[in-house]
Amino acid sequence: MEQSFFPEKGRWYRGNIHSHTTRTDGLCPPAQQIRDYSEQGYDFLAITDHNVIDSHQLGEGLPICMIPGWERDIRHCADNTKCIHVVGLVPSPARETPCREVRRCSCLEIPDQQLLDEMRSDGQFVVLAHPHWSRMTPSEVMSLTGFHAIEVFNTGCERLMHAGRADLYWDLLLQSGRRVWGVACDDTHGKTRKSDRFGGWVMVRTEMCSPPEILAAMSAGTYYFSQGPVIHDWGIREDTVYFRCSPCREIHVTTYPPRGSSCYAPEGEMLTEIAYPLKGGELYIRVECIDEEGRTAWTNPHFLQA
């Protein structure tokens, strides 16, 4: 019998959880950002301007579910090649979320860990943003705790500076036993499709599209994230993990300590499913599929040991 790793009930909602507007350093006014994402078929959006939650602009009657949020940043005084950015999402409707603004802080005022702890204890869903773009070392990433997720793909950092991927940081965290989820997001600053929009999103299955439901499902890790491919289902059947997706040219299984495997479609064909027999002893398993255009979708890790 198959046991899915996805929630049984609800429908899938697509969202971008990291974007900027003219409120800080983005080029697009909030109303246009909301309209543009809605027209692209997104169900939810977080405007995460730097150090400000401006929920006054997120009123009733919008064509998309707004998740209140911000991006906190810390400037590193001793080493100006470094900065730490953290996205925080608030699990309550915009009308109930007070507007907040803080000054950008330096690492002398607040250590990175203290910022993460404050955001987490405030009830926010906390995402470590673009660690490669921030030039964080693996040991700096590993030394921080309390974040729910890490940006495995950030469209803006990838398209503008080729530093938007964090797969390796993610696997290092997972191999050390940390239960950290991944996300893909845009980190939208531009206005045009060519810049940093519509390149990576999360897909969350819930009964309703509301901030508390979306963020509860994200906290539980029962979602996937994508640049294009659709993951229809994945789960376990006896001692085999099954995975089904839209047509893809490659499907990769990552496990640890066993090292997983890669499957490639035969010439002229595409893959829509694989089955991976567990070898025993896996700490976690996760799957990525890549379509004909080279776009990836990622499952979150499933942990096999209590």
Ligand SMILES: [Zn+2]
């Ligand atoms: Zn940032």
Ligand SMILES: [Zn+2]
């Ligand atoms: Zn940002």
